[in-house]
Amino acid sequence: TGNKLKDISPDELAQHNNKNDAWLAIRGMVYNVTSYFEFHPGGEEELMRGVGIDATDLFDQVHKWVNYESMLKKCLVGRLKADSMLPP
Numbered sequence: 001t002g003n004k005l006k007d008i009s010p011d012e013l014a015q016h017n018n019k020n021d022a023w024l025a026i027r028g029m030v031y032n033v034t035s036y037f038e039f040h041p042g043g044e045e046e047l048m049r050g051v052g053i054d055a056t057d058l059f060d061q062v063h064k065w066v067n068y069e070s071m072l073k074k075c076l077v078g079r080l081k082a083d084s085m086l087p088p
């Protein structure tokens with residue numbers, strides 16, 4: 001089906017680790033936050049800390065209450081899957 005989410009490995013996530021190509025994962029979902037950078041109330045440097053990685057803990061430490069799921073709905077690119085769970 002057309003709306004199936006792409007599986008993204010930690011390695012692929014790690015490749016999108018800069019301001020011009022920034023992905024991050026929260027609770028198993030991978031978001032492209034490149035276009036959100038200029039809007040982040042905590043600033044670009046803070047958001048950079050979570051880019052290219054599973055940022056769940058970092059995110060929760062800073063603002064667990066923020067409704068990222070709704071805010072980043074259009075930025076969803078896929079689902080984080082451990083390499084061992086993906087076909088070779």
Ligand code: HEM
Pocket residue numbers: 033036040041042043046047048049050051055058059062063066067068071072
């Ligand atoms: C505010 C850090 C990701 C949305 C802040 C602040 C920090 C911060 C330090 C406080 C700024 C201040 O009080 O002056 C981070 C870090 C992130 C991250 C380290 C990496 C994981 C995100 C994401 C979103 C987001 C993914 C949503 C899509 C917000 C919002 C605020 C905020 C809405 C204002 C919250 C409030 O005032 O209650 N962030 N942030 N942040 N951030 Fe993030």
